[in-house]
Amino acid sequence: MTRRWQVALLLGAGVLTIEVLAQLSGRGLFAPLTAGLRDTPAAPPVCILDTVVDGDTAMGTCDGRAANLRLTGFDTPETFEPGCEAERALGEAAKTHLARLLQQATLVEVEITGEDHYNRMLAVVRLDGVPLSETMIAADLAVAYAGGTRINWCQRLQ
Numbered sequence: 771m772t773r774r775w776q777v778a779l780l781l782g783a784g785v786l787t788i789e790v791l792a793q794l795s796g797r798g799l800f801a802p803l804t805a806g807l808r809d810t811p812a813a814p815p816v817c818i819l820d821t822v823v824d825g826d827t828a829m830g831t832c833d834g835r836a837a838n839l840r841l842t843g844f845d846t847p848e849t850f851e852p853g854c855e856a857e858r859a860l861g862e863a864a865k866t867h868l869a870r871l872l873q874q875a876t877l878v879e880v881e882i883t884g885e886d887h888y889n890r891m892l893a894v895v896r897l898d899g900v901p902l903s904e905t906m907i908a909a910d911l912a913v914a915y916a917g918g919t920r921i922n923w924c925q926r927l928q
Contacts, residue, residue, distance in 0.1 A: 817880040817893065819872055824849045825864025825911060828872075832882065832891065840890040841868075842883065843903030845915035847923040854924035861923075864911040871897055871905060 817832040819839065825846025828839045846868075847861035872878060875897040884892045895902040906912035913921060 815882055817882065817891075819878060819880065819895075822865055822869040822872065824861055825868050825906065826915075827890070828868075828893075830880075832880075838888075838890045839880070839893045840886050840888070841895050841902060842892050843894060843901060843915065844906050844912040845920055846906065846912045847927075852924075853922070854927070856927040857923040860911065860927065864906065867909055867911055868902075868906065871902070 815832040817830050817837065817839070819828045819830040821829040823829060823838075826841045826844060828841060830837050830839055832839075846864035847857040849858060849861035849865055852858035852861055877896075877898050879896040879899075881894040881896075882891050883894055886892055897905065903912070903914065907914060913926075
């Protein structure tokens with residue numbers, strides 16, 4: 771090894787040693803170059819809807835884990851413990867319609883926005899770029915809903 775290479779290697783090792791010591795002390799020489807990498811937010815979860823539970827609830831997988839998803843922006847009649855026969859029937863129609871929409875969609879976009887008090891993930895869904903809430907409401911199978919007190923479907927359907 772020539773003297774020139776020996777000096778370059780020693781200098782290179784010295785800079786590396788200085789950088790390690792600087793990082794340990796919290797004042798890294800290259801911190802501005804790596805700061806953006808450390809501050810990058812986590813990617814949103816990737817979700818796939820597997821099973822329609824009712825008109826506004828689905829089971830799926832998000833980042834490989836089973837997830838119960840409350841589809842947001844709309845409310846559909848209950849199929850589990852409905853208040854009346856009319857609510858059950860319309861709830862079943864909403865469930866069937868949602869399943870059909872999901873099967874026919876070319877692109878299903880799921881955006882997780884939080885979690886509800888039942889530990890379901892809150893999900894905004896778009897089918898081929900159109901909000902699912904708009905589609906379900908336009909089909910007269912849902913009403914707009916942003917949380918809070920739900921409507922009484924049996925009274926509405928009389």
